[in-house]
Amino acid sequence: MIKVQNLSKKFADNTVLNGINFDVAHGEIVVIIGPSGTGKSTLLRCLNFLETPSSGVIEIAGVRVDSETATAAQITSLRKKSSFVFQNYSLFANKTALQNVAESLLTVWKEPKSAALKHAETILQQVGLSEKIHQYPSQLSGGQQQRVGIARAMAAKGEVILFDEPTSSLDPEWVDEVLAVMKQLAVQKQTMIIVTHEMQFAREVANRVIFMEGGNIVEQGTPQQIFEHPQQQRTKEFVARATKQSLTALDSAML
Amino acid sequence: MQMPLDVQYIIELLPILLKYLSVTMEMAILGFCFAIILAVILAVVRVLKLPLLRHLASVFISFFRGTPLLVQLFLLYYGLPQVLPIFAGVDAFTAAIIGLSLHFSAYMAESIRAAIMGIDKSQMEACLSIGMTRLQAMRRIILPQAARVATPSLMNYFIDMIKSTSLAFTLGVAEIMAKAQMEASSSFKYFESFLAVALIYWAVIELFSRLQHYLEIRMNRAY
Numbered sequence: 457m458i459k460v461q462n463l464s465k466k467f468a469d470n471t472v473l474n475g476i477n478f479d480v481a482h483g484e485i486v487v488i489i490g491p492s493g494t495g496k497s498t499l500l501r502c503l504n505f506l507e508t509p510s511s512g513v514i515e516i517a518g519v520r521v522d523s524e525t526a527t528a529a530q531i532t533s534l535r536k537k538s539s540f541v542f543q544n545y546s547l548f549a550n551k552t553a554l555q556n557v558a559e560s561l562l563t564v565w566k567e568p569k570s571a572a573l574k575h576a577e578t579i580l581q582q583v584g585l586s587e588k589i590h591q592y593p594s595q596l597s598g599g600q601q602q603r604v605g606i607a608r609a610m611a612a613k614g615e616v617i618l619f620d621e622p623t624s625s626l627d628p629e630w631v632d633e634v635l636a637v638m639k640q641l642a643v644q645k646q647t648m649i650i651v652t653h654e655m656q657f658a659r660e661v662a663n664r665v666i667f668m669e670g671g672n673i674v675e676q677g678t679p680q681q682i683f684e685h686p687q688q689q690r691t692k693e694f695v696a697r698a699t700k701q702s703l704t705a706l707d708s709a710m711l
Numbered sequence: 712m713q714m715p716l717d718v719q720y721i722i723e724l725l726p727i728l729l730k731y732l733s734v735t736m737e738m739a740i741l742g743f744c745f746a747i748i749l750a751v752i753l754a755v756v757r758v759l760k761l762p763l764l765r766h767l768a769s770v771f772i773s774f775f776r777g778t779p780l781l782v783q784l785f786l787l788y789y790g791l792p793q794v795l796p797i798f799a800g801v802d803a804f805t806a807a808i809i810g811l812s813l814h815f816s817a818y819m820a821e822s823i824r825a826a827i828m829g830i831d832k833s834q835m836e837a838c839l840s841i842g843m844t845r846l847q848a849m850r851r852i853i854l855p856q857a858a859r860v861a862t863p864s865l866m867n868y869f870i871d872m873i874k875s876t877s878l879a880f881t882l883g884v885a886e887i888m889a890k891a892q893m894e895a896s897s898s899f900k901y902f903e904s905f906l907a908v909a910l911i912y913w914a915v916i917e918l919f920s921r922l923q924h925y926l927e928i929r930m931n932r933a934y
Contacts, residue, residue: 504839504840505839506836506839506840528844532842532844535839535840535841535842536842538840539840539841539842540836540837540840540841542833542836542837542840544833546831546833546834546836546837547837548834548837548838548852549834549856549934550852550855550856550859550934551852559841559843559851559852560841560842560843563843563847563851564841564842564843564847592934594934608837608841609840609841611841612840612841612842614842
């Protein structure tokens with residue numbers, strides 16, 4: 457359903473993505489891991505054209521855009537096929553939780569107001585926020601804000617939801633409630649591409665794990681292949697370190 | 712030897728001048744409404760870097776900030792009808808409103824633009840990510856947030872505009888400044904007449920300053 461061909465991104469003379477190729481099937485959950493600054497977030501942002509790729513072709517659910525000839529109209533129709541969950545939530549500050557979720561339904565999909573609000577309310581219920589629908593983002597905790605962020609992405613009618621480190625700016629106490637919502641989406645076979653440092657989550661939820669470094673896909677496979685039998689030296693080192701870190705975190709948590 | 716200050720004359724003059732305050736306020740309010748509309752368009756054109764239009768907007772802003780309001784009013788009312796006869800039918804009151812709104816829109820566009828630039832970039836990204844166009848994002852999310860930031864400085868421009876309407880008397884508009892001038896030249900009480908008109912401006916603007924303060928408190932409460 458998603459096809460990425462030869463996707464490159466250069467900032468001045470710094471190459472951030474180096475000819476990336478990958479496919480994602482409908483209902484698949486792909487987790488992208490790798491050290492900081494290796495282009496994971498840039499890749500995700502390119503899929504949504506929040507960054508304009510330097511070259512390459514992106515196809516999502518039948519909308520095919522060549523980044524070198526892309527028009528504004530093509531980009532908008534590609535964006536309608538996906539939605540994005542931001543690291544820092546990026547909720548609309550002047551809208552309530554309900555209005556945040558309803559916005560795409562009203563403005564992009566031109567649903568009548570009452571239907572849109574009702575639909576938005578149902579989605580907020582699914583992420584466990586029925587009590588908070590009339591609160592402004594500034595009145596919500598980080599975890600609640602990110603759940604609204606996910607609800608907003610769910611409402612946007614995209615075929616795939618892109619998650620850019622959705623738990624990285626959360627206080628530890630809010631991480632689980634956000635991951636729980638994502639797991640629930642996984643059960644519903646929602647297609648997702650997730651950039652995260654939550655290795656345990658990747659192991660449990662992903663159908664496929666992609667390890668990226670230096671703007672390249674180094675290795676990809678099932679969670680078992682990547683975490684237990686990595687083939688590449690760099691993957692082995694990264695996975696060993698990442699797993700050790702979470703073990704250390706576990707240790708200190710138990711102390 | 713005359714009395715240094717004829718207080719009685721001022722007290723009698725005030726109600727006469729106040730009758731003309733409606734003309735002043737009409738110019739200020741209409742001018743401000745047009746100026747805001749134009750300023751928002753100019754600011755959005757510049758922020759979104761719309762091709763061609765952005766250059767027109769830059770030249771427009773540069774010209775109307777770079778020349779005195781009085782010169783602009785004279786150009787518009789006395790000059791333009793000579794080259795474009797269609798403007799000959801424009802009366803002084805309308806010309807003053809057009810001149811004021813063009814002039815102030817240039818300044819207001821810059822403060823609205825600054826307010827838009829001050830809104831976190833992630834707000835625009837969030838709009839785009841759910842499939843909105845940049846214009847939809849502006850209208851629904853960015854401008855409402857920028858409005859809150861820009862309100863104090865826009866209110867200052869409104870206050871400035873009220874005072875600038877006094878220049879309309881040079882086009883022959885019968886507003887309070889023109890009336891004060893007329894009264895002064897018939898009574899020769901220049902000091903009293905202009906003091907009276909100054910007091911009226913001061914009172915009106917004091918009133919709007921209070922209103923501005925109240926409005927800011929209310930807007931900051933919104934979210």
